[in-house]
Amino acid sequence: MRYLSHWLSCGVPVSLGLLAGGPNPTLAADLGAPPAPAMEAPVPPSWTFRVVPYGWLLALNGTQTVRGRSAKVNASFADIVKESDTLVALMGDIEARNGRFALLGNVVWSKIGVERGNVRSRSLAPGVTGTLATSLGLDIEMTIAEVGTAYEVYRSGPVALDVLAGARYWHQEADLSLDASAGVQVGDLEVAGTRAFARSGSVDWLDPVIGARIRYTVAPGHELLLRGDIGGFGVGSDFSWQAIGAYGFEFGTYQGVTFSGVIGYRALYVDYVQGEGRQRYEFDMLVHGPVVGISARF
Template sequence: MIKAAISPVLAAVVVLLSASLAQGADMAPLEEAPRRPAAPGTAPFGWVFQVTPYVWAAGMEGDVSPFRRAPTVHVEKSFSDILDDLNFASFVNFWARNDRFVVSGDVIYVNITESATTGPLPIIGAVRADYDTTQFAATLQAGYRVYDTPQFTFDLMGGARYWRIWNDLNVHVTGRTFKLESEFDWLDPVIGARAHFHLTDRFSILVQGDVGGFGVGSDFTWQMLTTANYSFNDKLALSAGYKVLSVDYEDDGHVFDTTLSGPVLGMTFRF
């Protein structure tokens, strides 16, 4: 028998290695840039931008059903379980600030393929199944810095997180191929907060979280990220920490009710 976990398991696991989830998380230890003198006729402070490519070694637990009328199955996978099936993954976060106005974004793109063969079975012989999933998530938030000192900053933010998932299941039996495809997406409003503790000139702690969904897209989603950050200079820093992303989505026969958690590692470039 073909493993029941083929279709939903890795579809849910890898996409949120993120996620972002989810959603996305800001791994941005350098947003406290030196304030530049204002030029005549300009705003008091100029824009500061930073980009953070990152990885999230997340495991997943939850219930998923990526195809309509397919059974919902419980999934419990460690990060190491999915490495052999990963085709491509890209995770990028960006952050921008001008005085007290802040903008954050996060983009996740993941493609994986899992294959399994069983048999030979009576009459039909061997059966091979290939499951391919591509998942995309993008989060955009804007906010305001309500507290700003050299030792501590606190931001309030709001925005939206967009999800789109493509699934393809190909079953090869008796020289024929049977194909099942599914594609669905949703948009979640999110609200969040971000606190940055500067312990020394080079070392800081970042804590960020958000909640959303509220029945608009998913029923509910939440995210929490904590990182320790070391700044090599004004342009480059390393972040390491832990992230949890949870989402509860169910609509039109699709189920995506999962919690992902694991360590994160990112490198920030500021300009």
């Protein structure tokens, strides 16, 4: 008791129940019930964005008709570079993804020039009379814009399959130059020196598009993309198709943005016709070539 009195006088809390060997309800009340395990709410999917500025090294194979005069075009990238105001087509691609759903956008602008050996006269449209002169050159200013949606319908390990739907808008202005001294009928053409120019003015159309895309993760930071689509269906053009193969490889991250190099090949075919006789415009062409660019994902 002498020791107990000493502890009490020193302010040491001692429970009589504890000294008696029994339970201590006061201490149990102070400690309280054990906390319930925390339940973490599921994290909703968030948007990610990818922006890809490209260069498209264009080649042309097909037929161009301006004011009823047709020319066969067969020009490689090297041929076009010699005569064009732009070395490459400027292309920007953007994708916004949230889980399985994605919004897609793409735009291309180019100003292409092709001369002599890569352009040859082909035919006159019905209703156009006169001598078919030698084609001397073709200049095309072209804008292509795509918008659409994608939805992931299948995934197995590193492979994912998307289905696509959207629209592709075309804007063109084409000038076909002919040798006026060869006896070409120039009543509806512009003449400058020994050349007669068939000018299309502004030509626009819109194609519905459907397609699919395969994304394959080769290794962490390395992705292979294959895309195909078809469109037109007589709504805008008679028919069009597109095929794209691209390989992306990450090379660094800066302030939360992941940068990747992109190399690949893009081929786009379209068959569009409007008007008759001297008002006939036709672009039956395969536009194709390598693409190179840098991707930024955030």
